[in-house]
Amino acid sequence: MDSIDWRAPSGEKVVDYDRRNLALYAALLEADDAGRDWRDAAATLMQLDIAHEEAETCWRSHLERARWIVGEGLATALVAFNARMTQ
Template sequence: MKRMQEKDIPAFVQEVVASGCDICAVGPSCYCFGDTDVPRDKRRGLYKKLGEIDARYGSRDHLRYQIAAHLASIGRYIDAPPMEEEDWIDNEAPELADVTPYDVAHLPIYAVLLMAEAKGADWRIVARATLNIDPERQPERARRAWASHLARARWLATSDLLQ
């Protein structure tokens, strides 16, 4: 399998942005793609372009810190709370039928959770890296928060409330 090289990061980011897709770092170790501003009828074409970019550059998971650092250096980032701050995320996501201010503030987290699920990532790694909850120290809280926020992310992704 082809693996992206660190020297290719600026070109990769430039191609993603040129495709019409937003890309930004979420904290120091994650980044996400965003298509919420792309009209629904244009998303299929966008996904095709992103697939071509992905095929051209190859696997890049090993470069996630470097990609996040590059994105931050060019102003494409969303601040994440410091790792020592554990209470920045609720134990459970809202269960209301409307988008809440909490949802808006945590949209990047929801996006990362959905991407991690699509890649089959271990929930414990996701809880630690994305929700900043240590599953070794707080296994019940970590599992509950991960499951709740992932369920909310799925619901938001399939609802028309963010259109």
């Protein structure tokens, strides 16, 4: 996986970072829905060193962003992803 930011984007605009990490977002949602421990998901899906003091915050911010994209931000995300594909 490409390097990830310690904090996922926030706000109501889909950015390139979201596009690049859409597969990660999906995997995080799947892992959370399956009840996987955050440490396992952070280590395997994000290649984070879970001993790092920011690891849980990083994992949580990406999971929250994933939830926003498939929830409240879905309409915005669909428009943004479609616009990118037609350019």
